[in-house]
Amino acid sequence: MALASQDRTLLPICKQSFNFCVIIETRVSILAKLKNSSAFYIIMKIEDIVLQNPWWKSAGWEKADRDLRQLEGLKYIYDRKEYLPHKNGVFILYGPRQVGKTTWIKQRISEMLKGNTSTNVFYMNSEMVRDRFELYDAIKTVISLYNPKEMFIDEISAVEEWERAIKGLVDAGLLEGRRLVLTGSSSVNIMKKAERLPGRMAQGQYKFRYYPLSFKEVARVYGIEVKTPHEAMARLDELNSILYAYFLHGGFIKAINSLNKEEVLGENIFSLYSAWIDGELAKIKRSPETATHIMDGIANAMTNDVSWSSLARGISHPTIAEYIEILKNMFVVDYIEKSKRAKAGATKNKKIYFTDPFIYWLSLFKSRKIISAGKSDIDETTAGKLAELSVYKNIKQHLDLKLGENEFDSRRYIHFEKERTGETDFVVDYGGRTFKLESKFGKTIKEREGIVYLTKDTFSDNKLPLSVFLMFPEDSLQLLKL
Structure with missing residues (x-):
């Protein structure tokens, strides 16, 4: 009996990967002989692998690809083309779910192939394998065959x-x-596991964080391309026109499109990202309700220095601390500590922020305080919170990209100060330089020497419009006369 073409493709898998040198005439007999072995599972999964790599067989696969097809009809799209170095080695790209990592991969594959068919590029979602043994066998098999x-x-x-x-x-x-x-969504999983691979990763930087879009990237999404701080000042009205939208959708491209289509962030977009948080917590057997309670406390306390125990009543300090670290590893929250230059004996409180403006609104949705959010919901107090959050987010992302460290931790470079003369929101130390920043979006300013004040639209020797700073978190300071 002759083998069907589909069945014949299975023979090399048995011979090359599993050293089975038997004469097999039908697919049924292959599976029967291997039914209780790991080879059986890989043979069943190789078909799934082929389905995940449609460019092996035909050009124009992009039209049917689920991830790329989701971009069709969207008004706003952003492609981070140059994000990883073009050199051999093992690299890790990690960040929150639903931020576009898989879409980025598919865009890179399409760019590499340029309309041609090729087995030179291999993609696999590792959720299709059961354990490390099947992961190893699947990759080894594909390398052997293709x-x-x-x-x-x-x-x-x-x-x-x-x-x-x-x-x-x-x-x-x-x-x-x-x-x-390799891509992942849990920073603690990625960082700790990669530490067990000494000498086996790519040379130089091999860990890359895939954040939601920065304000500069969001400006590009809206068609505002600015190359220098001086040009940003000249286009201040344009930048300010998108600032309140940024305070809502942050750097999440799906939220950007949702807001511009519906004019508000509604239940659909919030439910999508709420499911991400709840799903990740369920995987590690932690309570979404407890996390929501803590996130609500963070939303209330944001921009103030706080102790963990003050964030949520009825939850112990150790539990709150544990959940904050979990949420931090999920890229939901982040926090900074007091500067070491501050006087001894001061509070050990921290300042905690959501990692993106959109997540602030998501926390309110999860706490059932809102069912939607639009520009009319941003009062003066909320604008001040989101302005300070945005300052932290964009400083952090700027430093991470510039420094190129595998183990980047913003707490090494960004702190706050609280002394008798007043509080400084951010003290940024790196490269032998120190910048002191105060977010004063729409607030009265009581000036202190050596502080840069980030304002709604005021520009002077020590004052800089927030939107200009967010575009250039370091170079824009050169506009000032300090």
Whole structure:
């Protein structure tokens, strides 16, 4: 009996990957013989792998790709083309879910192939494999059969002990001459597991954080391309015109499109991202209700220095501290500490922020305080909170991209000060320089020497419009006379 073409594709898998040198005439007999082995599972999964790599068989695959098809009909799209270095090695790209990592991968694959078919590029969502052994076997099989040079493994943190599979592939020499990009959504999983791969990652920076869009990137989404701080000052009215929209949708491209289509952020967009947070918590057996309670406390306390125990009544300090670290690792919140230059004996309180303006509104939705959010919901107090949050977010992302550190931690560079003479929102130390920043969006300013004040639209020797600073968190300070 002759083998069907689909069945014949399975023979090399058995022979090359699992050393089964039997004569098999039908697909049924293949599966029967391998039913209780790991080979059986890989053979069943190789078809799924082929489905995830449609460019192996046909050009024009983009039209049917679910991730790229979601971009159709969207008014606003942003493509971070140059985000990883073009060199061989193992790289890690991680950030919150629903921020566009998978879409970024598909855009890169489309760009690499330029309309051609090729097995040189391999993609796999690791949620399709059960453990590190199947992860190892799946990648080894694809390398044996197709010899791809560009490899993308999505959501690697879904696999327990994934680093052991990658270590085995590197040590076996199977990844030489290839670029392997691993993506994940949990920073603690990625960072701790990657530490177990000494000498096996790419040279130089190999860990990259994939954040929601910065204000500068959002401006580009809206068609505002500004190259220098001076040009930003000249186009201040344009930048300010999108600032309140940014205070709502932040850097999430789906939220940008939702707001511009509906004029408010509604239940659909909030529910999508709420499910992300609740789903990640469920995976580690933590309570979404407890997290929501703590997030509500953060929304109320944001811009003030606080103790963890003050954030939520009825929840113990250790529990709050644990959940804050979990939410931090999920890219939901972040916090800074008091500057070491401050006088001894001062409070150990911290200032905690959501990582993006959109997540502030999401926290209110999860707490059932709002069902939608629009520009009319941004009063003076809320604008002040979101302005300060935006300052922190954009400083952090700027420093991360500029410094290029694998283990970037903003707390090494960004602090706050609170002394008798007043509070300083952000003290930024890096490269032997120090910048002191106060977010005063629409607030009365009581000036102190050496402080840069970020205002709604005032420009003077020590005052800078917020939107100009957000565009250029470092270079814009050169406009001032301090």
